[in-house]
Amino acid sequence: MNDFPKMMWVSQNTLRFAFSEEISQESFLLVQHFNRFIRKFLQHQIIETVAGYYTITVYLKGRQHVSYEKLLEQWQHYQIETMNGSHLIGRELTVPICYDEEFALDMERVMEHTKLSYEEVVSLHSGRSYAVHLVGFLPGFPYLGELDSRLHVPRLQKPRKLVDASSVGIGGRQTGIYPIDSPGGWNIIGRTPHRLFDVKNNEPTLFQTGDSVTFYAITKQEFYNMNQERV
């Protein structure tokens, strides 16, 4: 049975639950599981929740009484009820990326740092499935883990003033995609023709915490074709 996360009041209307402090697939699953639990059991008391790498932050509708003991008991029941794990399956998305030099502004820096060839960088980056650990920093920005350790490259010393929307970056142990034009310090290695953030959609963001994502490489021609279809 999983441990109960530590609970603290961040402010009078905000509760924070924390599992052990780490970035891992285990803590990702645990956080997703607990997030579903808390959204269900406090559904009438909460505005919204934000799941992080090891934390779940719960924004309450004003000051609420929340009993730690009662939650603990319910969480144990919930875990037994949901033991088969089917509840943990999020959406599986496949996302095209063009790694062409037109978009891959930092590919040379990445190749130099990793001593990998262009083809190796592309195949390592697109060759595995990533979990959306967290969405934030910018509207719809997905923090994706875990990046193959051979692709761990430090962030730019001086962040770019402007990274174009839909640019794909790697930084440290993570990879992500910029949803809107913004400053940014990650190494840019490609671009997706997809739009990640559109306020006119019912679901304004392409990615949601808990999704799993696989990338596949496309040519520049395919990129522009898809880009046109999108409009």
Place this chain on the structure above:
Amino acid sequence: MKPLLKVTRQGVHASVQDYGRFGYRAQGIPVSGVMDRYSYELGNQILNNEANAACLEIFVGGFEFEALSNHTYVLTGAVGDYYLNGEVLESWKSFRVKKGDILSLKSAVEGSILYLIPRGGLNVELVLKSRSSYPLANIGESINVGSILYGSEVEPLPNMRGLMGDYRPKFDTVVQVRVYKGPHFELFTNESVERFLTHSFQYIGGNRMGYYFKGEGLLLQEKKEIISEATQFGTIQVPSSGEPIVLMADAQTVGGYPIIGTVHEDDLSKLTQLRTFGSVMFHLMEEGD
């Protein structure tokens, strides 16, 4: 849609705001909404508006408007030099404007943020269930010379209404705010924690995303990479400079700086009204208070 006002002179910054955009933080979309909720709420009460009616939030002043129709308004928040056709205009009291009138909001004198609220609220498109602007994501329109503010046709107020002086909030140059311990409180040195809770910090500038403070550095016991987690309006982050930043209404939804504390929601209004070089003192709340 009733055209109310045309902007004829623009100041530092103004934006349309309501209570905020709730329910989208998990997707990285900030709450936004008014900075000084207290002044905003009182303004809507004075006009008998719906609690969530949209207003124009103005930093420091510098705006002038030409009235495009007859309508009733109130000004709340910062007290300052405000004029209607050159006559001194008192804030915290409803007032009527006739087509062609010139409304000049020159400068805030006490406090830094003022609210111009029309009877019935501003009429702007709802985006993700809120009328609040969030320019970073191109939500809402920027307010510049030539912008037209729209309202709605509403029953006029039967009487002019206002709030007596004693009931209006005071805007001090030194504010005392209550804080909760942040998730990383224990990572700071004892000396830093003591400084945080006993010294004042000077406000040196900021915007709707965050206010920057200057003071003796707040340091971690040892260098540590913080794993990003949720933040909110009132989160007190400490970057490596050791000088605290309080996140404001447009707070990003997650952050990776150590969080030493969080400002009590009820004390945010007075904090937002600080003027440059004013200062704040933080007082620790105990859990459960």
